[in-house]
Amino acid sequence: MGRQKAVIKARREARRLLRRDSRSHKQREEESVTSLVQMSGVESIGMARDSRDNSPIEARNAAQERYLKAIERKKLIFATGEAGCGKTFISAAKAAEALIHKDIERIIVTRPVLQADEDLGFLPGDIGEKFAPYFRPVYDILVRRLGASFMQYCLRPEIGKVEIAPFAYMRGRTFENAVVILDEAQNVTASQMKMFLTRLGENVTVIVNGDITQCDLPAGVFSGLEDALRRFSDDEMVSVIRFTKEDCVRSDLCQRALNAYA
Structure with a gap:
């Protein structure tokens, strides 16, 4: 026992x-x-208590009013003009609004990084870390309008509601059920612009922003944005918005600088 x-x-x-x-x-x-x-920096969505900027997206001048209406009604929008006119803010804020209201499934943001070649190899980190500084202007707006936790959730690869990719990664894609923002479009070539615009699928709104006066392409290389502005005009699907330095809303000092360099 x-x-x-x-x-x-x-x-x-x-x-x-x-x-x-x-x-x-x-x-x-x-x-x-x-x-x-x-x-x-990723939070559980059920635990998220971030403040989200829900203030109305309102136009501050006639050009912004045309821009807002174009984003709401057209499929392809070209916006060109001086810095500080609200091109990036309005496009990103409207994209966030569409995602929150489930009018689309995802937001895709792209921009040329290092002139036309996009040589990211010498920068440290993975592709996301290499590209992050260039995406920061749009990222800050999306965080403000979506909330930080939801933004981080959307950026997860398995979720993919917000995608950030260098312009070179657009080849071979088809964009559907999305708002696609091409920022700094003056720095893509005409052939690259054609490649990008032929990616468009169903239920897509494409916003092409840039300032042809600040083109960084090598001498003799024609800006794809300037080329597109000659090829497209307003119709039932396309809208072309041209901002001037008088449309600058960033600050009085920015307005002063634009006038000084006019």
């Missing part, structure tokens, strides 16, 4: 140790997941 009791006691002790090890392992896993979430 003494030996049988010892065996039972040993079994109980073994089960107790297994339960303790299991709880400890589970706790370590949870801590690891928590650490990853904190490091990546």
Whole structure:
């Protein structure tokens, strides 16, 4: 009997140790997941309590009014003009609004990075880290309008509701059920612009923003935005918006600088 009791006691002790090890392992896993979430800045969507800018997107001048109406009604919008006219802000804010209201499934933002060649190889980090500084102007607006946690959720590869990609990655794609924003479009070539505009599928709104006065393409290379502005005009699907320096709303100082360099 003494030996049988010892065996039972040993079994109980073994089960107790297994339960303790299991709880400890589970706790370590949870801590690891928590650490990853904190490091990546991603929050559980159910726990998100971010403030989201829900203020109305209102035009501050006649050109912005035309731009807003074009985004709401047309499929392809070209907007060109001086810095500070609200081209990037309005396009990103309207894209966020469409995503929140589930009018579209995703937002795609692209821009040429290093002139026409987009040579990212020498920059440190993966492609997202290389491209991040160039995407920052649009990113900040989307975070403001979507909320930081929801934005991080949308950026997850398995979710893909917000995609950020260098312009070179647009080849071979088809855009559907999305708002697609091409920013700094003056720095793509005419052939690249043709490639981009032939990617368009169903239920898509494409916004092409740029300033042809700030083209960084090599001498002798014609801007794809300037070429497109000569080829397209307003119709039932397309709208062309031309901002002037008088439409600058960034600040009085920005307006002063534009006038100084006019």
